[in-house]
Amino acid sequence: MRTARYARLLWALSVLTLCLTSWGESKSEVDLSPGLMDRYEVLIAELRCPKCLNINIADSNAPIATDLRMFVRDQLLDGKSNSEIKAHLRERYGDFIDYNPPLSPATLVLWAIPFVLLICAALIFTFVGSRRDRVVLTDEERARLQQLKVRRPT
Amino acid sequence: MAADKRTFAPLRMALWLPLVAFIGLCAVFFASLEFSPRAELPSPLIDRPLPTFSLPELHTASVRTTVDLPDGPFLLNVWATWCFPCREEHPVLMDIASEGFAIVGLNYKDDDPKAIEWLNNIGDPYRLNLVDRNGDFGIDLGVYGVPATYLIDSERTIRYKHIGPISSSHWREQLAPILRSLQRVDEQV
Numbered sequence: 343m344r345t346a347r348y349a350r351l352l353w354a355l356s357v358l359t360l361c362l363t364s365w366g367e368s369k370s371e372v373d374l375s376p377g378l379m380d381r382y383e384v385l386i387a388e389l390r391c392p393k394c395l396n397i398n399i400a401d402s403n404a405p406i407a408t409d410l411r412m413f414v415r416d417q418l419l420d421g422k423s424n425s426e427i428k429a430h431l432r433e434r435y436g437d438f439i440d441y442n443p444p445l446s447p448a449t450l451v452l453w454a455i456p457f458v459l460l461i462c463a464a465l466i467f468t469f470v471g472s473r474r475d476r477v478v479l480t481d482e483e484r485a486r487l488q489q490l491k492v493r494r495p496t
Numbered sequence: 497m498a499a500d501k502r503t504f505a506p507l508r509m510a511l512w513l514p515l516v517a518f519i520g521l522c523a524v525f526f527a528s529l530e531f532s533p534r535a536e537l538p539s540p541l542i543d544r545p546l547p548t549f550s551l552p553e554l555h556t557a558s559v560r561t562t563v564d565l566p567d568g569p570f571l572l573n574v575w576a577t578w579c580f581p582c583r584e585e586h587p588v589l590m591d592i593a594s595e596g597f598a599i600v601g602l603n604y605k606d607d608d609p610k611a612i613e614w615l616n617n618i619g620d621p622y623r624l625n626l627v628d629r630n631g632d633f634g635i636d637l638g639v640y641g642v643p644a645t646y647l648i649d650s651e652r653t654i655r656y657k658h659i660g661p662i663s664s665s666h667w668r669e670q671l672a673p674i675l676r677s678l679q680r681v682d683e684q685v
Binding site: 392393405406409410413432433434435436437462466469470 | 507510513539540541544605630631632634635636637638639640641
């Protein structure tokens with residue numbers, strides 16, 4: 343009984359230690375000043391891993407993602423701006439690498455769709471809305487409406 | 497119904513628009529599922545100059561730059577001993593070399609002795625072998641998978657990029673015709 347509890351405690355401790363070591367590792371991969379570290383984290387979250395297609399380089403374990411993270415770190419230490427670093431990588435890997443793609447002829451449709459839909463919705467709303475006013479009642483219908491209003495006052 | 501007759505007719509038609517748009521989108525998505533050749537990323541490096549470099553040569557460790565590259569058009573092959581498809585590609589490279597075409601190797605994130613041993617054991621198709629120990633030149637070339645092969649013309653412009661091993665049919669049907677036409681252009685000049 344006592345040994346069982348001891349074993350469980352030991353297990354819990356080892357799991358906790360494991361968590362702490364992995365946390366320590368993920369933090370120690372790069373050593374940057376707080377300001378650069380913030381920019382580093384924004385950049386690696388916005389850059390897509392070219393090898394693994396649907397994951398950013400921050401979350402990917404692929405060797406190329408590690409290399410690109412180190413590349414971003416080195417460029418930050420060289421004093422490059424965020425847009426310079428992204429432009430540099432876009433020149434080599436294409437717009438694909440940027441999860442925040444620039445406005446270009448290829449992406450124009452993508453950027454325009456929400457606005458086109460909004461305009462469509464506004465048009466439909468205006469027309470359907472104004473249609474109600476255009477309904478003309480015959481004298482017969484008007485009389486019946488009046489009757490209904492009298493019968494059931496609000 | 498009397499009220500229905502008074503409804504503006506084009507508007508009733510417009511109510512079908514969302515459904516039509518939905519079916520259209522479905523068609524587009526299904527088509528791209530079926531027919532899109534999504535294996536390779538388009539490279540922005542095509543028709544751009546080969547990035548400059550200063551890298552050690554594999555056998556002698558002496559530094560080589562752009563001036564040490566072959567004169568005519570050549571293939572730049574990124575390879576490593578840890579890369580399994582590179583072994584599959586190797587006989588094709590040997591054939592290409594035996595046809596007299598120049599191949600420059602870029603030994604990518606590898607170990608020098610292992611790379612030399614590999615070439616001694618199964619043959620060396622490379623006219624020149626550069627070493628990219630930590631993958632910096634790989635980033636300049638937009639490499640994201642090994643093997644990768646680039647076709648460089650005599651002006652040092654990248655004309656073609658292929659990620660993944662080259663098969664002998666791929667070589668015969670796509671790369672060889674481009675390389676031969678580039679050689680012919682050079683002869684005419």
